[in-house]
Amino acid sequence: MISARNIVKSFKDVRAVRGVSLEIPRGQYIAILGPNGAGKTTLVEMIEGIQKPDAGEIRILGKSWSTDEAHLRRIMGLSLQETAYIDKLTVEETLNLFASFFGLGVDVAPRILDLINLADKRKSYVMNLSHGMRQRLSIGIALINEPEILILDEPTTGLDPVARREIWDILVDLKKKKTSLILTTHYMEEAEYLCDYIVIMDRGSVVVEGTLEELLTAHTHREVISFTASDRRGAEAFSRVEGALGLVWDEKSNRGHLSVRDIVTSLPRFLEAVEREKATLLALECRKMNLDDLFINLTGRHLHE
């Protein structure tokens, strides 16, 4: 229902989005993952019709922004990254304001307040809300017109785990209503928990995309030895350990990230190499590969740098 083809967008000094294509079927939850500056916001704002792509075509339910703006505005709900609403309006008044923009009455606000669990705060000024409550209000505003397509730009960034969980609950409930969701996030576990389909972006391009299963199975190196050493000594030897598929080394923190086919085979060999090279390990962890690890493998970088 949303199709984007070869979207390109540049600013003065950066190519923010470099030829991204996406196909998103109706009712699907899709996460766009990536580190700061990956181009997530730029991409979703083009889909939202707020920014114009330099090249490429965006179609939503077969319609385009240039010809059907009025219609698309009605079926879409969105929350921008870091919107500050009006400090001196109450939560309820803010919802009524946005409801009126859609030609809706004051009867909508109570329903939304229930949905985002802010009913007890409806008379509070927006300025007195916590960060998590504001994010929920922002989602509430996005839901006011019962959108077919919901686009949320980093709704949980900067929230504590409890506040994040509250937002996840809201979004999981919505899934029953066959709403489509595009969500950008820095958090792999958020993408894993909420979304059917995951797009990983870095430096303006899609690095990899697919369902969580597809992503994890498509990349055969399934297990990871993650360690921190006192210095770079021995890095070469580690990458040649039996069963090793690749080493990503972070110079600053001296963290190594070794993907292996099978920990049972590779771990003893790795420890032998540590011994042989007289390297000092400060930390060691072995695990099944997760999305964070996949990202590191694909981009050579950590997601939260």
Next chain:
Amino acid sequence: MNKPFFNLVALQFKEFFREPEIIFWAFVLPIVLSWLLGIAIGSGGGTVSGRAAVIESSEATADYWISWIARERDSSRGEHAIDFPILTRDDAIVALKKGEISLFIERIPGSDSLRYFFDPRSGEAQMTYLTLERSLDGARGTASPPSEVVALRIQGTRYVDFLVPGLLAMDIMSSALWGIGWALIEIRIKKLLRRMAATPMHKSMFLASHFVTRLIVNALEFVALFVFVYHQRHHLSDDASLGSVLQLPSLPRVGDSDRSEASAHDARRFDTEHLQRGGGLRPGRAPRVRAGGTRRAFLLRRHEAIQMVLIDRGARDATAGARISR
């Protein structure tokens, strides 16, 4: 009903009135400001700048001035410019009301002495009056007969009369600049503008709501200030009585002066016949002032250049040659 336009206007008022300090800046400050300035000006403490005087009457009066100008010009080597338009009394009244001159003089019929007409509440007129009297003393010698002062009331020439409309204009300007300009910048910074633009709301409606809000706020500010000024008008205007004209020490002086001996005599009524046409000019108390004392010619600095107008009832052209233009 839940109308976007109404909501947009209402939200601005809510923002406004839920921020009590704004009420102070928008309503109280202009009023306090005009009140303070009104006091400052009303009590004669305002700045006095010399400009404009009017002089009338027969050739004899004109003669004083012509000879005086000639001497002034010589002694100051053109340092200052003096203009002596000669007007009929009617024209002079009109000029006075327009603020083009602040004072005019005519010769008392059948006498050699002069009669000054001005609004004593105007510091500018007081200054001009004093300047002229002093200069005249120098020009006509010791034995000159005393001058008379006729106090007029002229609406709209005091500083407050410019101040209040000025404050209103400034108010409207700043409230438009800050109220609309800054408000838009602020919601743009907050990305709220983007968010609102991403709804089906019409952008023209958004702008119109700001415009209408400003209109309402300005009207309220206007009414508040207007009511205040109207209420205070007697206070603002009556503070300065003619007496302050005679309180010479409070006025700037050049050279030594023993003019402080000048005293007020009882009021006399002024024949309003010639003033009728002008409207707005009302005769007030008019104590006679005896001009005596100072013998020293009064030198004007360039920025104090006085424009003097000679009125000649019949022979406007006779003295046209006396005009020395800036």
